[in-house]
Amino acid sequence: MAGLVGRTALLQAYRVQAADRDRACRLVAASSCSIRYVFSGKGNGLNGHAALTRHYSSDSKDDLRVRYLDGEDSGIVVVGINRPKAKNAISKNLVKMMFEAVEDIKKNNKVRSVIFCSLVPGIFCAGADLKERAKMHQNEVGPFVSKARALITELGNLPVPTIAAIDGAALGGGMEMALACDIRIASNTAKMGLVETKLAIIPGAGGTQRLPRAISVSLAKELIFAARVVDGTEACRLGIVNHSVEQNNSGDAAYLRSLELAREINPQGPIAVRMAKLAISQGIEVDLSTGLAIEEACYAQVIPTKDRLEGLAAFKEKRRPHYKGE
Template sequence: MRGDGSGEFIRLEVDGGVGTIRLDRPPMNALNKQVQEEIRAAAVEASARDDVRAVVVYGGQKVFAAGADIKEMADVSYVDMAARAGALSSAFTAVAEIPKPTVAAVTGYALGGGLELALCCDRRVAGDNAKVGQPEILLGIIPGAGGTQRLARLVGPSRAKDIVYTGRFVDAEEALSLGIVDEVVAPDDVYEAALRWARQFVNGPARALAAAKTAIDGGLNGSLADGLKLESQVFAALFATEDQKTGMRSFVENGPGKAVFNGR
């Protein structure tokens, strides 16, 4: 695997068109300020690079991320956190805004900020030993990096409130039934399962995939009428791409599913 973009704790490793944003801050990948900003930088780089066509976010074989660095937060004042909270949220939003298919490969714990990071991906693959949750309430706070918003949009307000209010850990089987994760496999198979999903898109129509993500995510933020307008705009724009011409000509000449796209 070829490592390119890297910080002290976060690496962007690119291999065969798939970029892996690798969290590596032993033992629990605690998400301190430095880690958060390195995640932002890796997401921005993955977004910009033409050789990255899909992205896996991975914490390693033992743990995804067990949450924020509480030692760093414990003595922070309201004034300081008020100044920092927006940057915390936007660092994770940089992952959500990667204009390519993204998948979180979750082993072990994905708690607090760890679950919030996983929720920024399009899909989540978890080991059968995984435990996810938003335990911030047990610290006298609430999720502050998207947990109250992305979780509620994913599983509905009632289920999100149960998870946020109680701070309980949700095991892999329940997380699958609730739709928090999309696939459960043996822990040793998590990364390969995530790669398998991501590799589907390496030779796909990159502009159309980005447009699909824009339409779905953007449409969830407003009314149905606004979403339909957005869909129409990004749909029409694809008729300016090479892949649209390639895909339709291939369909006419050879039938469906045989087009070879160049991502432009």
């Protein structure tokens, strides 16, 4: 009898694993449909240097500056918000420009990591542009919030590692933008918080969902209910950010640490990094059995790559591998 029960349990487990594998393969196929390991030829359309440069302008065309770094930093993209008069608040134009930047990044398989930062000292993003919001007709507010929410979802869905360099205040929608990134680095003087309840609303671009996933549910509730703002040091202690660094005289300490991290990621196998992100992002949302099947499906994607063979050859020859994302 015990043997029969054991065989029945084993058969049921096998059926579950098979179903999980099928589900995992569907998830991976759906999520990686935009990942094509053929270079698009648009790699370094905008040249830039590793140093963070600040430029101020009232021209709405300068609200966002996207730089594809070159040389040894090729593959790193820096997306800098540049609305000094509005404290980098999220406007219609900024949403439009960020959508365009995200689409360009998604199409470019030379990109290996993206840093989201501010070009304005002391501020990351102050959230929604309330002055612009006040001028909107009531019928315009809902569609705008939906579009801003969709943008932040797209940031989270980028196939490459994303790093938020928080060198100043990240409040409301600015905090939600940072939460959508894979990794967050803050200066110790940065201020962060989901403060929407002060305005009798709630976080509307993923804050109520991403913050509890980053820290404990009860802590997230406390911070959101009280509209509490914390500095970079406290945010690191709570687990909201990965690292807190002492701010420097230039006001770009978090950016510089983010650049260091991007340089650590840069030499690794780009397809492997993308598949690792996909496995983690998809797997964390499901049960362990399905998550393991997702990992298996993602692992299968790296086996036929030229990069895997290059990694083995480099290990054998005791040299640095040269990955091409193929």
